[in-house]
Structure formats: structure tokens, C-alpha cells
Amino acid sequence: MLDPSDAARVDQVTEAIARLLKGQPSPLQVDADAPQDEIRQLAVYMNQLFIEFDHLNAAITALSQGSLTFDSPGRLPAANAVKNLQAALRHLVWQTRQVAEGDFTQRVSFLGDFATSFNSMVEQLTANREALLEQNRLLEVTAITDALTGLTNRRGARERMILELHRAVRAGFAPCVMMMDIDHFKRVNDTWGHEAGDVVLKALAGVLKKNTRFEDVCARWGGEEFLIMAPEKGLEFGLALAERLRARVEENVVEYNSQRIPVTISIGITTYWDAEDLDATVRRADGHLYRAKNAGRNRVCGDLG
Amino acid sequence: MFQEERVDFKFEWEHLGNLALGRPNLGPTTHIALYRLMQFTLRDALIRHGGVELANRVFFDAGRNAGAAIYKHLLNAPKDMGELVRSLQRSFEELGGGIIRVEEADLEKNHFVLTVAEDLDCSGLPLMDEAICTYDEGFIAGILEAHLGIPFRVREVDCWCTGDRVCRFEAVPRDPTAT
Incomplete structure (x- = not known):
């Protein structure tokens, strides 16, 4: 059995976990005078978890709002996954800009199905562009050619x-x-x-x-x-x-x-x-x-x- | 060649040797651990004998020479930045150096942001809260300088060792009179 003061501290940690699960993390007050025991350490870890949760929450919120410039100090594997996605999307933005400027050699080699769709889109754009250029060339020739004799008009x-x-x-x-x-x-x-x-x-x-x-x-x-x-x-x-x-x-x-x-x-x-x-x-x-x-x-x- | 004192850099591509002749059984590749063993023990010794600043300068200069040599020998004289990036990506992936991607390329201001994922130097290292890819900084500077003909300052702004999953480098033209 825990003594009443320890039980109260465990209750605080339990409530803190419950708030975290509801998406309302709030740091625990770690009493500097509290005994240096497992329960105090639990509170310290709990607060670190809150901070990581905050970082992760901020990064995912920023990402979901379309921001790719956030700087997340999070260290959890999930935070790293978000950072990976952020880096991939930042590169994708550059690639899309390159395609818009006429560089149809851009291909995506990450992001799974999205990569396949992006690459198909660029290939289709390339094909359409080449067809249009060919049509333009033909039109230019037609515009200056006499249809009956084939000579220049x-x-x-x-x-x-x-x-x-x-x-x-x-x-x-x-x-x-x-x-x-x-x-x-x-x-x-x-x-x-x-x-x-x-x-x-x-x-x-x-x-x-x-x-x-x-x-x-x-x-x-x-x-x-x-x-x-x-x-x-x-x-x-x-x-x-x-x-x-x-x-x-x-x-x-x-x-x-x-x-x-x-x-x-x-x-x-x-x-x-x-x-x-x-x-x-x-x-x-x-x-x-x-x-x-x-x-x-x-x-x-x-x-x- | 490797025992001469010098005031200028003298590295040449031929110093890499004939790998087909020299390693008929083991081939041209090696374990990353061996590469890192050399890189980090060398860095350790340089810091021990000359300090952190000297070690960083040595790694930066060595990286810059390597970048210039790779540009000259592997990148086939790219005609524009798009071709340079594609060529560099292809070469680096073939050599297992990392996955290079561009995040920003302002060709008017010559301002670039590149990332390297699965970086040869640092991916998988423990968190240290310090960026360590000084060799890569020099390497990128060497490539850009060879392509654009102006000196560059390259800074690693994010690193695996600072908690990021890619190494992110920012390159801007350097005042040629700055040291």
C-alpha cells in the first residue's frame, strides 16, 4: 500500500495521463523537495512526454494546415516521421514548381501511390506538350505552304x-x-x-x-x-x-x-x-x-x- | 605524392586508383561502418591535435575538393541547375552517398536549400544536439562553385544528430574576401 502522500502523487500522474489522452496535456508540478524516488521520476518522464506530445501536436497541426516551414524539436519516432514527410513535401513543392516552369524530367521517388500519380501526370503533361508542339509545327508549315503544289505560299x-x-x-x-x-x-x-x-x-x-x-x-x-x-x-x-x-x-x-x-x-x-x-x-x-x-x-x- | 608538404591542394582523381585492378575479389564498395570509423577517428585525432575549428576546416576543405572532383569526373558538365541536380542525385544514389533533394533554388540570388536523406556521414547516429556534416557542407560548396564559378558558404541547418531525419544544407554566395 502507498502512503497517502504517494497515493496523491500517483493520482496526479494518473489524471495527467487522462488529460493527455483527451488532448489536453498539462505539465505536472514536480516538487523540488519531493523524495527522489520512482514516483518523482515518473512525473519527470510524464512532463517530458507532455513536451513531446506538444511538439508532435504542433507539427501535425502545422502540416495539416499546409505549412511546411515549421521547425519541430520533437524526438519521438512519430515526430521523426512527420519531419520526414515535411522534408519530402518541401522537395515535392520544388519539383512541382520545376514542372510548372517546364522541367518535365522531374519524377517523385517517394510517397508511394502519390509518386505513381505524380509521375503519370508529368508523363501525360510531357506527351500532351509534345503533341501540341508537333501540332504547332504542322500548323506553322501549313500556314506557309500552298496546299495544291506543296510550294511555299x-x-x-x-x-x-x-x-x-x-x-x-x-x-x-x-x-x-x-x-x-x-x-x-x-x-x-x-x-x-x-x-x-x-x-x-x-x-x-x-x-x-x-x-x-x-x-x-x-x-x-x-x-x-x-x-x-x-x-x-x-x-x-x-x-x-x-x-x-x-x-x-x-x-x-x-x-x-x-x-x-x-x-x-x-x-x-x-x-x-x-x-x-x-x-x-x-x-x-x-x-x-x-x-x-x-x-x-x-x-x-x-x-x- | 602523399608525403610531400604543400601549400596548395594537389588531390587528383587518379589518386583513387584502379579499383578493378586493385580489388578483384572485394570490388569497389565497402561497409559504411568502416567509412565512418575512418571519418570519426580522423575527426577525433584532428580535434585532439589541432582543435575543433581546425578539424572543421580540414573536413570542409576536403569535402570541397571532393565536390569539385565529383563535378569534374562524374557529373558530365550539366548545362543548367536542373540537370546538375538530376546528375548529382543519380551519382550519389549509385555511390550510396545519400538521397539528395532540393527544397529551394533561387537562381537569381543563387540561394539553395538541399537535403540529404540516408546520409553517409550521420544517418543513424545518436542525438548529440550538434550538426556534424562538415564534410558534406564542403562537398556541396565544391559542387556549386564548380558549376556556378562563384564561392559559396554552406551551412548545415538541420542534421540527423540534431534530431532531424534529413540533413538540410543552406547555400548562399560567399563574399570572396571573407575567410
Whole structure:
């Protein structure tokens, strides 16, 4: 049997445990004059437990409220588990931020099922992003490509030409630009139909592509009009190229439904004059083209005649 | 090489030797206890002969040299911080050095907070209320300095030995004129 004073101290400890279990820990007053016995030691341990409980409670409360910056001095295994979770979540926050900034290589290797879900999400984001980029690339190509002939369209040609002309100005060079037009194209459509017209346009595009360089701008300007710009090549080269193209087109009789459609083109050629507007160059080439038409078609006219 | 006096550091990667040739039976790995035995007896002897400050300086400098050497020989010239972290994580896990994670990376201020879990030096040690991973501090400084080309001050703010479960390091640019 405990003596009454010891029994009272045990009661205090028992009540303290009961309060702790209810989530209302309150430290015991340890009397400095109390005997240095097991019951006093029990009270000391009890108070340490209260402190650890407080630390744990504070850490879990902070975590449950989304705070990851709490600093817990708790030493219990449960407190350590909370600290582990805190560190993992802090790293996860950084990883999520990295993903948001476009680093799709981030993967989580902790937190069990959450890791699997996070990684799946990032993989899906990566796949979606790549699909979108590919779609964008296709749209960009489509926006500057003529659907019928596969050549660059007027928009794409203008973009390329502006770049090339800036480069030419820097280099002090005057590149050649030629406009060409299919002779009597309306007659082709009227005689053989629009489908035959399309076949002629495609055939002409094929000849132009085959006889120009990769770096040349080779475009369908609109309707039956085509444009070629040869960067870093002047009028002399342009005239030779234009004459070759004219001859190749003439030689290349188009077949449509077992019928042979003779095709010729007229070409106007000029060079870019320093600091002039691109449209002015094109208009000048167009003027030479109409001179070629008026002079009987199937010929090349340019700045020099 | 190891018996010469010196005023500059002379460590080279080749000093690690040819492990395949030298340890055909035991291989390139060893027990962590053996590593810690050397680390802590060395620290003990350094403190005994030169004091705590000297021991810390020695461990920091050695770690910094190791970080610079690892950066040069194992991390494949990472082009940005993300690649550096991934490369370092991979290398460190392969070598069994610890699990490195980033908590903060302010690339404008060059302020970083990294954690190392299952740290080679301290995980599992008894509570001592003192952070002991001075070698890691130097190691992280060496890596960051090699990558960013500016000196760093690295401080271990949490350690297994202070009651945390990961070692947490804060790295900030160091005034190059400070000692």
C-alpha cells in the first residue's frame, strides 16, 4: 500500500495521463523537495512526454494546415516521421514548381501511390506538350505552304524574302527576283477543265522545284503566278536560270487523261534595289512579266531587256 | 605524392586508383561502418591535435575538393541547375552517398536549400544536439562553385544528430574576401 502522500502523487500522474489522452496535456508540478524516488521520476518522464506530445501536436497541426516551414524539436519516432514527410513535401513543392516552369524530367521517388500519380501526370503533361508542339509545327508549315503544289505560299515567301533581303543589304548584294505566269492558263481550264488546270500547276511546281536550289525561294504567288528568288545570286545567274526554267517547262509536256497539254511560261526578272520596299521589287518583276506576255509569251524579260 | 608538404591542394582523381585492378575479389564498395570509423577517428585525432575549428576546416576543405572532383569526373558538365541536380542525385544514389533533394533554388540570388536523406556521414547516429556534416557542407560548396564559378558558404541547418531525419544544407554566395 502507498502512503497517502504517494497515493496523491500517483493520482496526479494518473489524471495527467487522462488529460493527455483527451488532448489536453498539462505539465505536472514536480516538487523540488519531493523524495527522489520512482514516483518523482515518473512525473519527470510524464512532463517530458507532455513536451513531446506538444511538439508532435504542433507539427501535425502545422502540416495539416499546409505549412511546411515549421521547425519541430520533437524526438519521438512519430515526430521523426512527420519531419520526414515535411522534408519530402518541401522537395515535392520544388519539383512541382520545376514542372510548372517546364522541367518535365522531374519524377517523385517517394510517397508511394502519390509518386505513381505524380509521375503519370508529368508523363501525360510531357506527351500532351509534345503533341501540341508537333501540332504547332504542322500548323506553322501549313500556314506557309500552298496546299495544291506543296510550294511555299505567298505568306511564306514574303517572310523568307524579307530575311534574305536584309541579309543581302548587309552583304551589299542585289539578289534576283523573278515572277512567272503560265501562258494561256485560262485556255487550259476552259479546254480540259479545272482538274487539268490543277495538274498543270502541280507539274509546273515540280519543274521549278527540280531546277532550283534548296536555298532558293520557290513559291506559288497566287493563281497561276509563281515567284523565285535566288539569294546571293545576281541578274546574270537569274537570267540563265529563268531561261533554263522556261525551256524545261516547254519541254515538259503535261499529260492529263491520256491527253498532252503543252505548257509554256513567261518570266519577268529583276534585282532587289537597296532599301526599296519588297513590293516594289515584285511590282518591277511583274512589269517585266507583262512585257514578256505582250512580246508574244514563252520568253524572259528583265531589267536589261 | 602523399608525403610531400604543400601549400596548395594537389588531390587528383587518379589518386583513387584502379579499383578493378586493385580489388578483384572485394570490388569497389565497402561497409559504411568502416567509412565512418575512418571519418570519426580522423575527426577525433584532428580535434585532439589541432582543435575543433581546425578539424572543421580540414573536413570542409576536403569535402570541397571532393565536390569539385565529383563535378569534374562524374557529373558530365550539366548545362543548367536542373540537370546538375538530376546528375548529382543519380551519382550519389549509385555511390550510396545519400538521397539528395532540393527544397529551394533561387537562381537569381543563387540561394539553395538541399537535403540529404540516408546520409553517409550521420544517418543513424545518436542525438548529440550538434550538426556534424562538415564534410558534406564542403562537398556541396565544391559542387556549386564548380558549376556556378562563384564561392559559396554552406551551412548545415538541420542534421540527423540534431534530431532531424534529413540533413538540410543552406547555400548562399560567399563574399570572396571573407575567410
